[in-house]
Amino acid sequence: MIRIENLKKAFGKVTVLDGIDLSIEPGEVVSILGSSGSGKSTLIRCINGLERIDAGRITVDDFDVSNPKELAEARKRSGTVFQLFNLYPHLSALRNVTLAPVEVLKRNAAEAEKEGRALLESVGLGDRADAYPAQLSGGQRQRVGICRALAMKPRYLLLDEVTSALDPEMTAEVLEILADLTGRGTTMIFVTHEVAFARSISDRIVFLDQGRLLVDLPCETFFAEDGGMANARVAQFLSKMRKD
Amino acid sequence: MRAGRSIALTTARDAVETEIGFTRTVAGLNLIVSDLAPHIALLAQGALLTVEVCVLALAGAVVVGAAIAMMRASGSRLLRGIATVYVDIFRNIPFLVQLFFFYYGLPELGIYVDAFATGVLALSIAGGAFASDVIRSGILAIDPGIVEAAQVYGLSRRTTFLKIVMPIALRLSVRPLGSVLINLILTSSILSTITLNELTGSAKIVASQTFRPFEVYAVLLLAYASLTYLLSIAIARFHRRLNRGVLEAV
Ligand SMILES: Nc1ncnc2c1ncn2[C@@H]1O[C@H](COP(=O)(O)OP(=O)(O)OP(=O)(O)O)[C@@H](O)[C@H]1O
Ligand SMILES: [Mg+2]
Numbered sequence: 001m002i003r004i005e006n007l008k009k010a011f012g013k014v015t016v017l018d019g020i021d022l023s024i025e026p027g028e029v030v031s032i033l034g035s036s037g038s039g040k041s042t043l044i045r046c047i048n049g050l051e052r053i054d055a056g057r058i059t060v061d062d063f064d065v066s067n068p069k070e071l072a073e074a075r076k077r078s079g080t081v082f083q084l085f086n087l088y089p090h091l092s093a094l095r096n097v098t099l100a101p102v103e104v105l106k107r108n109a110a111e112a113e114k115e116g117r118a119l120l121e122s123v124g125l126g127d128r129a130d131a132y133p134a135q136l137s138g139g140q141r142q143r144v145g146i147c148r149a150l151a152m153k154p155r156y157l158l159l160d161e162v163t164s165a166l167d168p169e170m171t172a173e174v175l176e177i178l179a180d181l182t183g184r185g186t187t188m189i190f191v192t193h194e195v196a197f198a199r200s201i202s203d204r205i206v207f208l209d210q211g212r213l214l215v216d217l218p219c220e221t222f223f224a225e226d227g228g229m230a231n232a233r234v235a236q237f238l239s240k241m242r243k244d
Numbered sequence: 245m246r247a248g249r250s251i252a253l254t255t256a257r258d259a260v261e262t263e264i265g266f267t268r269t270v271a272g273l274n275l276i277v278s279d280l281a282p283h284i285a286l287l288a289q290g291a292l293l294t295v296e297v298c299v300l301a302l303a304g305a306v307v308v309g310a311a312i313a314m315m316r317a318s319g320s321r322l323l324r325g326i327a328t329v330y331v332d333i334f335r336n337i338p339f340l341v342q343l344f345f346f347y348y349g350l351p352e353l354g355i356y357v358d359a360f361a362t363g364v365l366a367l368s369i370a371g372g373a374f375a376s377d378v379i380r381s382g383i384l385a386i387d388p389g390i391v392e393a394a395q396v397y398g399l400s401r402r403t404t405f406l407k408i409v410m411p412i413a414l415r416l417s418v419r420p421l422g423s424v425l426i427n428l429i430l431t432s433s434i435l436s437t438i439t440l441n442e443l444t445g446s447a448k449i450v451a452s453q454t455f456r457p458f459e460v461y462a463v464l465l466l467a468y469a470s471l472t473y474l475l476s477i478a479i480a481r482f483h484r485r486l487n488r489g490v491l492e493a494v
Contacts, residue, residue: 048396049395049396050392050395050396072398075396075397075398076398078396079396079397080393080396082389082392082393084389086387086389086390086392086393087390087393088390088393088394088408088412089390089412089490090411090412090415090490099397099399099407100397100398100399103399103400103403103407104397104398104399131489132489132490134489134490135489148393148397152397152398
C-alpha cells in the first residue's frame, strides 16, 4: 500500500502541496485530476523520491521514501512512466528495458533479455527491440517506457501524463496498453488530462486544487451530479475539460 | 659595338644565372624525391612516434578529463575545488614550461622518467584539463529527465554515472574531443625540445644533415597538415557512426 500522510512541499516560498492525505491499496487504479499547476506532477515526484518532502510522511509498502536507507526498497516497488519518456538515448529499446533488472535486481542478463523481448512483443514492438529511441515514434517510445517500468515487476505504476506529448493516434495506442494493464490487476496512479479515459479505467478519482486534495471519491461517485460534481471547483474543471 | 658586346655579355650572364637558378630549383625537387629518400625512413619513424604519443596521450587526456569532469560534478566541495584548481593551473601555464618542469625539474627530486613517457604524461595532463571542460559540457547537456529515470529505477549513483551519464557525455563530446586531439598533435611538436625525435625532432635532424631546411620543413608542414586533416575527417565519421540513431540529428 502507498500511504501519504499530511504531505507538504514548497518550492522556495511557493507552497505546492499543502497537507495531502492519500492511501492507495494494491490493485487499485487511481486517477489524479486537477488543473495545470495544482501539484499533480510534484505529488508523483514525491512518491518516487525525486523531490524531498518538507513535512509529512510517504511510505510504499511501509518503506519510508524520506529515509535514504529505505528509499531503494520503496523505489523497487514502484515504476514511473514519464511524460517525455526519458529513455536512455544511447541504448536500444531492449537495453532500455533490461538495464535496471540486470543492474538493480541483479537478474541474469540472458533471462532479463528474454523477458524484455517478451514485454516489447506484448506492446507490439517485437521487431523494434534493437532500435534506438531516436529511431522510434513518440508512441513507440512511450511503449518502451512502459515496458521499462514493467520489467522491474513493480507493484505500483506511477504515470504522469504519459500521453500528453503524443498525437491522438499514438495516444490511443498507449491508452490501449494501459487499459490492458488494469485488466491484469496492476496498481496504477494515473495523472492525466484524459478525463474520459480516466473515467473508463479508474476505481477512484482524486482531485487536486492548488496543492490541496479537494475530492477523493469512487469513480462513479466522482462524476455523479450529487457526488464530485457537487464541488464547484470540480464542476468548473470538468466543464472546462469538456470544452477543450 | 662596345655597348652591343656589353649587352650581349649581360644577357649571357643573365642566361647563365637563370640557368643556375633553374638547376637549383630542379636540384631542390630532386632533393625531395631522391636526396631525401634515405631520410624518409627517419621522418616516417618520427611521424609514427608522433602518432603513438598522441594516441596514448589522447587516451590519457580522456581518462584524466573524465576523472576531473566527474570530480567537478561531485557533491564534495573538496573534490570540486581540487578539480577546478587543476584545470586552472594546467590551462594557464605554457606547455613548454610544464614539459621542462617534468623532464628537467623532477630528476632533481630523484624522479626520472624517459622522454617518451614524459611526453605522453605531460600531454595527458595538459590535454586532460581541456578534455575535462569538453566532457563537463557534455555532462551538463544531458537531459536531467534521463538521469531522473535512472534514479527512480534504482540505479546507483556510480552505475548511473558509468552507464548513463558518461556514455552520453562522451558521445556528445566526440567532435570537441577531436579538436583536443588535433591540438595534442600540434603541441606534440614541442616534445622535440626534450630529445624526443618525433616528427619535428626527426625533421630537425634531417634538415641539419642535408643542409636543406627549406625543403625539409616544407615537407614537415605538409605532414602535419595532412595528418590533422585526415584526422578531422576520421573524427567526423566516427561521430556520425557512433551517434547514428542515438542523437536526433547528427
Ligand atoms: N522545480 C520547481 N521549482 C519551482 N517551482 C516548481 C518546481 N516544480 C514545480 N513547481 C511549481 O509547482 C507548482 C505545481 O507544479 P506541478 O508540475 O506539480 O503541477 P501539475 O499539476 O503537474 O501541472 P500540469 O498539469 O501543468 O503538469 C507549479 O506552480 C509549478 O510552477
Ligand atoms: Mg504535471
